[in-house]
Structures are given as C-alpha cells and as structure tokens.
Amino acid sequence: xxxxxxxxxxxxxxQMQKTLMVNWYERLGESALKGWPPxxxxxxxxxxxELLQAFDVLPxxxxxxxxxxxxxxxxxxPIVAAEEIGYASDNCAYVKADxxxxxKGITPTGNKxxxxxxxLCNFVGCNTYLKWFEHVSAFTGAPMxxxxxxxxxxxKPTADDITYVVKQLKELVGLLEGITHTKxxxxxxxxxxxxxxxxxxxxxxxxxxxxxxxxxxxxYFDAITLMGPLYVYRASSVGVDxxxxxxxELKERVANGQGVYDEERFRIVVEGxxxxxxxxxxxxxxxxxxACTVASTYSTVGGLxxxxxxHDPENPFESVALHMIENNVTxxxxxxxxxxxxxxxxxxxADGVIIHFVKSCRLFSAGQGDMRDYFTKVLKRPTxxxxxxxxxPRYFSEAxxxxxxxxxFESLEHQKTMANVAGE
Amino acid sequence: xxxxxxxxxxxxxGQAATMAQDVTFQSVRGWKAQHENAxxxxxxPVYTPVExxxxxxxxxxxxxxxxxxxxxxxxxxxxxxxxxxIVKTTMxxxxxxxxxPLDGMLFHSxxxxxxxxxxxxxxxxxxxxxxxFLHLPHNPSSVASQEFLVSExxxxxxxxxxxxxxxxxxxxxxxxxxxxxxxxxxxxxLYRYRQEEPHMLPTAELYVLQRAGNFMPVEEHTxxxxxxxxxxxxxxxxxxxxxxxxxxxxFCEQPPIGFIKILEGAGCYVVDDxxxxxxxWFTEDVPIGDDPIHDLAESYVQRSVYSSVRHDWRKPRxxxxxxxxxxxxxxxxxxxxxxxxxxxxxxxxxxxxxxEKEGIPHxxxxxxxxxxxxxxxxxxxxTFVESLLFE
Ligand code: SF4
Ligand code: SF4
Numbered sequence: 093x094x095x096x097x098x099x100x101x102x103x104x105x106x107q108m109q110k111t112l113m114v115n116w117y118e119r120l121g122e123s124a125l126k127g128w129p130p131x132x133x134x135x136x137x138x139x140x141x142e143l144l145q146a147f148d149v150l151p152x153x154x155x156x157x158x159x160x161x162x163x164x165x166x167x168x169x170p171i172v173a174a175e176e177i178g179y180a181s182d183n184c185a186y187v188k189a190d191x192x193x194x195x196k197g198i199t200p201t202g203n204k205x206x207x208x209x210x211x212l213c214n215f216v217g218c219n220t221y222l223k224w225f226e227h228v229s230a231f232t233g234a235p236m237x238x239x240x241x242x243x244x245x246x247x248k249p250t251a252d253d254i255t256y257v258v259k260q261l262k263e264l265v266g267l268l269e270g271i272t273h274t275k276x277x278x279x280x281x282x283x284x285x286x287x288x289x290x291x292x293x294x295x296x297x298x299x300x301x302x303x304x305x306x307x308x309x310x311x312y313f314d315a316i317t318l319m320g321p322l323y324v325y326r327a328s329s330v331g332v333d334x335x336x337x338x339x340x341e342l343k344e345r346v347a348n349g350q351g352v353y354d355e356e357r358f359r360i361v362v363e364g365x366x367x368x369x370x371x372x373x374x375x376x377x378x379x380x381x382x383a384c385t386v387a388s389t390y391s392t393v394g395g396l397x398x399x400x401x402x403h404d405p406e407n408p409f410e411s412v413a414l415h416m417i418e419n420n421v422t423x424x425x426x427x428x429x430x431x432x433x434x435x436x437x438x439x440x441x442a443d444g445v446i447i448h449f450v451k452s453c454r455l456f457s458a459g460q461g462d463m464r465d466y467f468t469k470v471l472k473r474p475t476x477x478x479x480x481x482x483x484x485p486r487y488f489s490e491a492x493x494x495x496x497x498x499x500x501f502e503s504l505e506h507q508k509t510m511a512n513v514a515g516e
Numbered sequence: 517x518x519x520x521x522x523x524x525x526x527x528x529x530g531q532a533a534t535m536a537q538d539v540t541f542q543s544v545r546g547w548k549a550q551h552e553n554a555x556x557x558x559x560x561p562v563y564t565p566v567e568x569x570x571x572x573x574x575x576x577x578x579x580x581x582x583x584x585x586x587x588x589x590x591x592x593x594x595x596x597x598x599x600x601x602i603v604k605t606t607m608x609x610x611x612x613x614x615x616x617p618l619d620g621m622l623f624h625s626x627x628x629x630x631x632x633x634x635x636x637x638x639x640x641x642x643x644x645x646x647x648x649f650l651h652l653p654h655n656p657s658s659v660a661s662q663e664f665l666v667s668e669x670x671x672x673x674x675x676x677x678x679x680x681x682x683x684x685x686x687x688x689x690x691x692x693x694x695x696x697x698x699x700x701x702x703x704x705x706l707y708r709y710r711q712e713e714p715h716m717l718p719t720a721e722l723y724v725l726q727r728a729g730n731f732m733p734v735e736e737h738t739x740x741x742x743x744x745x746x747x748x749x750x751x752x753x754x755x756x757x758x759x760x761x762x763x764x765x766x767f768c769e770q771p772p773i774g775f776i777k778i779l780e781g782a783g784c785y786v787v788d789d790x791x792x793x794x795x796x797w798f799t800e801d802v803p804i805g806d807d808p809i810h811d812l813a814e815s816y817v818q819r820s821v822y823s824s825v826r827h828d829w830r831k832p833r834x835x836x837x838x839x840x841x842x843x844x845x846x847x848x849x850x851x852x853x854x855x856x857x858x859x860x861x862x863x864x865x866x867x868x869x870x871x872e873k874e875g876i877p878h879x880x881x882x883x884x885x886x887x888x889x890x891x892x893x894x895x896x897x898x899t900f901v902e903s904l905l906f907e
Binding site: 177178179180182183184187215217218219220222223226227229230236237238239240242243245250252253255256259260263425426427430449451453454455457458459460461462465466479 | 592593594595596597598599603625626627628629631632633634635636638639648649650651653654655657658659660661663664667668671827829832856858859861862863864865866868869
C-alpha cells in the first residue's frame with residue numbers, strides 16, 4: 093500500500109473562514125465589554141439567523157463554542173467540571189463542555205463571552221437542545237424563549253406546522269424589538285433572506301462539485317470548515333462574498349483536476365458528527381487510504397440545500413419556517429435520513445458508507461444499528477459502523493477504530509480489484 | 517372475599533399484578549375477542565390523548581417496556597450502546613411478535629431515542645401497524661401552541677377514524693373525557709390516601725393496580741380503583757419506621773416491581789412518585805365543553821403536571837419538585853433514573869441544585885427495567901434512610 097497522505101489542503105477558503113470566525117469572536121468579545129450589540133444564544137440546527145441579522149443582533153452558537161473547545165483539545169476540563177455538579181457520564185458532552193466552560197470561565201478564544209440578552213431555543217429536532225438551553229438560562233439567569241418546531245413526522249410539513257412556526261417567529265420579532273429597542277424593518281429582513289438564498293445557491297453548487305471525480309474537497313472534513321460562516325454569516329453580504337470565493341476556488345480545482353489526494357482511491361458517504369477531540373487523527377485514517385468523503389449528513393445540520401430548498405425573500409417568514417421544519421437533517425425523520433444517505437451514495441457515486449455512532453448524540457445515533465442493517469442487508473452497500481464521541485476525548489479508542497477502518501478499506505480495495513478483473 | 521364489604525382486595529391486586537407484567541397481552545386479546553373488529557392502539561410513554569382512542573371505539577394500550585419478562589436478542593444490534601432499555605424492549609416486543617394484538621402504535625416528542633424508535637418501527641412494521649408520531653408542543657407561552665395541538669389532535673382523530681372505520685363525534689370525545697376524568701380522579705384519591713396513610717397502601721400494590729389500567733377498559737379499571745379505595749381502611753396493616761420520600765425520574769422506563777419493593781422494604785414510605793406519569797397527567801379535570809378537542813389540547817398546554825419530557829419555562833420543573841416535596845410532607849427525594857435516560861439525567865442536575873438550596877436530602881439510584889439483583893440498591897437506600905432516621 094502507498095504511504096499515508098498528508099490529509100488536508102489549505103486553500104484561500106480555509107484562511108478566509110478562519111479570519112471570519114476570529115472576527116465573529118472578536119465582535120462577541122466587544123459585545124461582552126460594551127454590552128452592545130446584544131447577543132442571542134441559538135442552536136445551529138435550522139437556525140433563523142435571518143431574523144437576528146435583520147436586527148443586527150449577534151448570534152452565540154454554544155455548539156460552535158463546544159466544538160471549538162474540543163478541536164483545540166480543551167473540552168475535557170469543562171466536561172469534568174460539569175460532571176462534578178451532577179451531569180451523567182453519558183449526557184451529551186456538548187452540553188457538559190458548554191456549561192462547564194461557563195462555570196470555569198473558559199472560552200474558546202480566551203475572549204470574554206457576552207451574557208445573552210435572550211436564550212432562543214430553536215427546538216429543531218434535538219430534545220437535548222431544550223435541556224441545554226434550560227440549563228444555560230438557569231445558570232446565567234438570562235431569559236428564554238422556546239421556538240417550538242414540529243418534528244417532520246411525514247414527508248412534508250402540514251399547513252398547520254408552518255402556521256405554528258410563523259406565528260412564533262412573529263412573537264420572536266416582538267422580543268427582538270424589545271432587546272434592540274428598534275422597530276422591525278421588514279425590508280431588512282427580506283434583504284437578509286435574500287442573502288441567505290444567494291449563499292444557499294453557492295453552497296449547494298459547492299456541494300454538487302464533490303460529484304466530480306476526484307472531488308475538489310472533502311465533503312465531511314472540509315465541509316465542516318465552511319459550516320461556521322454558513323451559520324454566522326449566511327444572511328449577510330459577507331457570507332455571499334465568502335461563498336462566492338469558495339465556489340470559485342473549488343471550481344478552479346475541478347478545472348485543474350485537483351482532488352483532495354493525488355489519487356482519489358475511494359468515495360465515501362459519512363453519517364454522524366465527527367470526533368472533534370481527535371479530528372486530525374480521524375481524518376488521517378481516511379487519508380491513509382486516499383478516501384475522500386463526497387457527502388455527509390452532518391454538513392446538513394444547519395440546513396439541507398443541495399436538494400433544492402432556498403429561502404424566499406418574497407415569503408420570508410414562511411421560508412424561514414420551512415427551513416426550520418423541513419430543510420435540516422435534525423428535524424427530518426429517521427427514514428428521511430436513510431433516504432438522504434441513499435441518495436448521496438447513488439448520485440455522488442460512493443463506494444461505501446461510514447456510520448459514526450456518537451455516544452453523546454442520541455439524535456444521530458439511536459437506531460444507527462438499524463440503519464447499518466438497512467444499508468448492508470437491504471441496499472447491499474459496503475457499510476462500516478464505528479463508535480466514539482464528538483466532544484469527550486476519553487471516548488475514542490484509536491487502535492480499534494483504525495483497525496476497523498483499515499479492514500473496511502482493505503475489503504473495498506479487494507472488491508474493486510475483483511470488479512476490475514471481472515470487467516477486463 | 518373480604519366479609520366486611522364484599523370486595524376481594526387480594527383478588528384484584530393479584531389480577532393486577534399478573535396483568536401489569538403480562539407481555540403477551542392476554543387481557544387485550546380477550547377484549548378484542550369480545551369486540552368484533554375493534555382495534556387496540558398501543559402508545560409509548562409518557563402521555564397520549566387516550567380519550568381520542570377511546571372515542572374511536574378502540575382500546576388504548578399503554579406500553580411501558582417489557583421489564584424483566586423478555587430477553588433482548590434482536591433489538592440491541594439495532595439500538596446499540598448508550599440507549600435506554602425501554603427503547604430496546606419496545607423494539608424487541610414488536611420484532612418477536614408480542615404486539616400482534618395491536619393495530620396501531622403512537623409515539624411522541626419526548627426524547628431523541630423514542631423519536632427515532634418510531635421511525636425504525638415504521639420501517640419494519642408499518643405494513644400491518646398504524647404507526648404515528650405526535651408532536652406535543654414545547655412552547656406553552658404561545659397561543660399558537662394550543663391551536664397547533666388542536667390541529668395535531670384532529671389529524672390523529674382522522675387517522676383513527678380511517679383505521680376504525682367509524683366517525684368520531686364530539687359527543688364520543690366528551691364521553692371519553694368524562695370516563696378518563698373519573699379514572700384520573702380515582703387514581704388521585706388513591707395517591708392522596710397513600711400520602712396520608714402510607715403504611716396502608718404499599719407502593720408496589722398501587723403501582724401494579726395503576727399499571728394494569730394500561731391493558732383494560734378504563735371504565736372497569738375505575739371500578740377496581742374505587743373498590744380498592746373502599747376496601748383499604750379495613751386492612752390490618754402496621755406502621756413501620758420509615759422516612760417519607762418522593763420518587764422522581766421514573767416517568768418513562770419503569771423500575772422492576774422488585775425494585776419498588778426494595779425501596780419500601782429498606783425504609784421508605786413513598787408519598788408521591790412519577791411512575792406511569794401519563795395516567796395522572798392533569799392537575800385538574802379536563803373540562804367538557806362545546807369543543808372537546810380544544811378542551812384536551814388546552815388542558816395539555818395549560819394544566820399538565822410538570823414532567824421531564826414536557827417543557828414549560830414559565831415555571832421551572834425544579835420548583836414543581838420542591839412543591840411536591842412540601843405538599844407530601846416528604847423528608848427526602850429518591851431519584852430513580854433509568855440508565856441512559858437523557859431527559860431524566862439532565863433534569864437531575866437542576867433538581868439536585870434546587871433541593872440543596874432548600875436543604876432537602878436526596879439520593880440517586882440508577883435502574884434498568886430488566887435488573888434482577890437489588891443488593892446494591894438496597895444497601896444504598898438503607899444507608900440513606902438510616903442517616904435520616906437517626907440523624
Ligand atoms: S444531542 Fe446531538 S444534536 Fe443534540 S446537542 Fe448533543 S450533539 Fe447536538
Ligand atoms: S427512558 Fe428516557 S431516554 Fe428512554 S425513551 Fe424514555 S424518556 Fe427517552
């Protein structure tokens with residue numbers, strides 16, 4: 093076998109996203125110091141950043157903070173601090189890291205974090221969100237609003253689902269007016285929705301680029317890099333500029349035949365969040381086999397756009413509602429997730445599926461054994477199932493995961509060889 | 517037969533104990549045999565609007581896992597590590613044909629594991645089983661919540677009408693509300709009685725009596741509850757040295773009956789609990805007005821008990837727990853939490869914090885429905901009780 097590959101490329105896009113995220117943390121730091129602009133805590137999944145943008149309110153994403161801590165190898169201390177006050181070893185470690193960091197005054201960048209003017213729990217699928225934000229509210233004393241989004245129990249939302257969410261969004265407008273002492277400007281909201289629509293088209297185009305072989309980027313590991321700006325800047329011109337540049341850079345790579353590796357050996361679909369505390373180690377396990385992820389469910393947590401959905405400036409409230417109900421992976425039902433993966437595997441021409449079971453996250457993981465059964469037995473697709481955690485560094489058994497990954501790729505290689513022999 | 521009042525208390529409790537643990541659902545089969553073409557609709561905990569099922573002429577069947585009555589052979593592989601047992605036993609019950617008497621199965625927005633289970637059910641069983649998911653709203657401060665829940669209940673009603681092939685009238689629903697109000701009232705009477713005279717009604721008995729109601733027509737169950745209530749004061753029971761405790765955290769997966777007995781045997785009078793919480797869901801009767809679906813929805817949004825699976829930040833749950841402790845004149849709280857129950861373990865943190873603020877002692881015991889040795893739990897509870905009794 094060829095020697096292991098360096099696992100990542102570092103293009104302009106990566107640099108630019110870093111700058112954008114640093115700017116965001118700096119603005120949060122400023123808000124903490126001056127008490128202005130107000131900041132609102134919300135969840136990444138099906139977020140309604142458009143409405144916040146219309147009021148110039150800064151988003152705080154506790155999930156992004158938690159993952160930043162993990163990727164910087166700083167998550168263990170806050171997790172342990174949270175366990176000391178009673179959190180269970182198997183409670184979602186994102187929550188533990190976030191609460192523990194609050195208790196210990198740790199922030200991902202060392203900058204101060206503002207106290208949220210509002211804890212906005214956009215309940216989009218994950219029941220842990222409700223607990224998490226209840227706890228943040230209880231510990232910080234900040235007021236809370238739960239924007240209850242009906243779970244997508246059928247293929248499509250009902251008219252009542254949409255009405256329900258729209259009415260709550262309008263209540264939220266009232267709350268934001270109170271926080272900012274500003275009257276709601278409908279045109280600014282429409283403009284924010286318009287920016288989102290543009291970003292979504294660009295992002296969707298990027299996601300379809302990984303249909304090329306070789307794929308110009310890794311749709312799991314690199315997609316994660318692009319996800320920060322997608323949530324923080326989606327509804328602004330900054331977001332549009334960033335994704336335009338990203339698309340251009342990646343298109344150039346396609347035109348030049350540049351893939352993630354000098355030779356793309358395998359095309360993989362990944363299901364489940366990554367093990368952030370061991371992000372690089374995990375990525376290297378793919379790189380060793382020149383295995384490129386061409387699609388991932390995790391990159392659709394904030395929104396699922398590659399199948400066509402866009403925000404609509406002509407119907408801004410309804411489209412924000414539709415995004416929250418129907419167009420993000422967390423609020424879609426489990427069988428829709430099967431269908432999503434299946435579609436990726438077919439249309440993005442994948443060789444196999446890797447299911448990453450994350451101990452913290454029942455939303456993703458409960459039932460993944462059944463999912464594996466479906467993909468291996470019903471669809472007859474090569475499927476690997478591995479377990480670790482997205483935030484807790486203690487739950488990652490490197491040797492075992494590596495062995496399983498190696499065995500999986502070896503068998504894929506074997507199948508490829510056999511197929512080639514048969515085809516000759 | 518008790519010669520005093522003609523009520524066969526031991527007989528009722530014995531039957532209830534058998535029914536409560538019967539994973540072959542003989543009573544449901546028996547009911548169906550007597551009611552031609554009638555349907556039985558199962559529901560996963562914690563709460564479901566049983567009135568709508570009843571109004572459709574169907575028998576609501578509350579599932580609470582399989583306790584220690586079933587060996588899990590298939591469901592483990594589908595649900596894997598870190599998932600509570602009830603999700604697995606509920607899957608196993610269906611995979612092994614135990615749910616054959618059921619025609620439908622309802623799930624609700626209580627937690628991520630149960631939610632995914634609903635859709636795994638759909639994949640495997642939807643051909644022969646009506647499987648549905650009810651979104652019970654989490655934003656009670658919004659008037660839109662009530663309207664939404666009305667629409668959700670109307671949707672359910674329509675699906676039940678299709679399944680049972682009959683039209684459900686408002687009057688049917690009003691009647692159903694009436695019989696369930698009676699049932700909840702009869703249960704509350706027993707809870708109140710136990711709170712006053714805990715030595716007269718051991719919790720293990722109250723528990724099976726309550727749980728048997730999951731598998732029988734509500735009207736008959738209410739008769740049982742009333743009969744038991746009437747017979748209780750005549751029992752020769754002795755007081756023991758015990759502390760008064762509130763049990764919290766067993767709202768979904770249920771501890772084994774053996775565990776409940778240990779709790780009492782080790783010196784706890786349970787003066788309130790959240791076992792089978794859905795059966796005592798409302799703080800008041802559901803009103804019976806012109807629009808009964810609205811009455812049900814409004815009751816859910818405005819007058820539900822606090823629960824780890826219902827979110828209402830107008831009043832944090834931890835305040836509800838403290839009130840419960842005070843109302844029951846309890847000495848302590850025993851948290852009985854199902855292993856891997858995410859909602860219960862999250863709530864534990866804020867409950868604990870508040871109890872400590874209030875100076876209320878508490879103990880955490882983790883259980884699994886299928887556990888069968890209780891030595892460790894017994895020792896922990898005994899030590900806790902002693903520390904309070906002799907402090
Ligand atoms: S349970 Fe999963 S989706 Fe929910 S907060 Fe935790 S990691 Fe995120
Ligand atoms: S026991 Fe807890 S985690 Fe399990 S299904 Fe019930 S509520 Fe969900």
